[in-house]
Amino acid sequence: IFFTWLKTIFKKGGSMGYEFPNTQVADVEKEINLKEKARTDGENNLPPENSEVFSNCENEAITKYDERRHSAVLQAANYLDPIKNKIIGYAAILGKTHFFINEFKNRTEQTLNTAEGRLSNLNKSYKTQDQEVKHFKLANNLSRDPRSLTLVKIIIGILFCVGLFLIEVRVNTKLLATAMTGGEAEGRNISFAVAALNVFISFLAGYFLVKNLNLAKGTEKIISQITLAAYSLFIIYLNLGLGAFRAIAEKKGEAVAWGETQAKVSQAV
The missing domain is CATH 1.10.287 (Helix Hairpins)
Known part of the structure; x- marks a missing residue:
């Protein structure tokens, strides 16, 4: 019942996941005019042969990818933020101990204590009667079990x-x-x-x-x-x-x- 209730709540809130958009390389190449920028960089020998920096074309491509990544992260944050708030609220609700749980716990402990007391008395009575039977068998030189009077x-x-x-x-x-x-x-x-x-x-x-x-x-x-x-x-x-x-x-x-x-x-x- 509890898990069914959780599933119902989560279904009401829609999907709990977010799928990032798939960035197409061809779209970025077209947007920055990759071939033209690359030819210009090559004609100007940018970057030099032993340079540790990127070319202008590469930097522009990296920037475009970062913009798309930041945009996707922002969209994911905006989508997941309400879900996060719901989870926090559900966690607070689940963290509360319902009154019937305490009542059930008290009844269970009371039942266990009562059963323990009864079993203790029965165990004590059994040991006492067992000692009496052993004493009777020893006093009368009996090896068989006693025949109970019904x-x-x-x-x-x-x-x-x-x-x-x-x-x-x-x-x-x-x-x-x-x-x-x-x-x-x-x-x-x-x-x-x-x-x-x-x-x-x-x-x-x-x-x-x-x-x-x-x-x-x-x-x-x-x-x-x-x-x-x-x-x-x-x-x-x-x-x-x-x-x-x-x-x-x-x-x-x-x-x-x-x-x-x-x-x-x-x-x-």
Whole structure:
């Protein structure tokens, strides 16, 4: 756009060049009557043989050429002077800094500063996380790249835990209903508590404790091993106690057949 504008301006001013007129030698010879002047100089032995000056004919020819040259230079000066003034004016215009250039420059600098700040923060965050990954791999004797926890994996894990919880509640409710005086309602309450320990608490214990078993060394690994062992014994004891409770109830004849729990409770009331 800028160069197109310049071309348009220069076209409006006409041609920027000047062509000097071509002086014809024959015209000068005719104007000074070269042959006649030369013969006269030759008859008068002008200039002498060893002279360092020109003859009259030569001097007149030189003078005529100088006159034509001066006239052409004057014409060129008169033609080019307005163009020179235009160029000076355009140079002054081009030398001015337009307001939108400064505005564009300021916006560009602002964008660069913002991008530099963001990239600096991202770079710092990347270095911090990279150091954490290296420390984790070193602490756990890992040579492979870590497997990132994604949203899909989190959802799958939660759905899996919920599924196990519902299955265990359903199964334990049916098993305990025949051994509870309160029937299925009481069996369901106990099943919720046991399932919560078996599934959700075990999930949390596995998340916070099992991963520490891969540590190369350290107090955290030993504490996690001891805690996990104690929790495992507790869960095993709880489930064995639950099974023993139902077995004792059945042995004493207090258990009823499937589907008869509600009728038995109604008779007791």
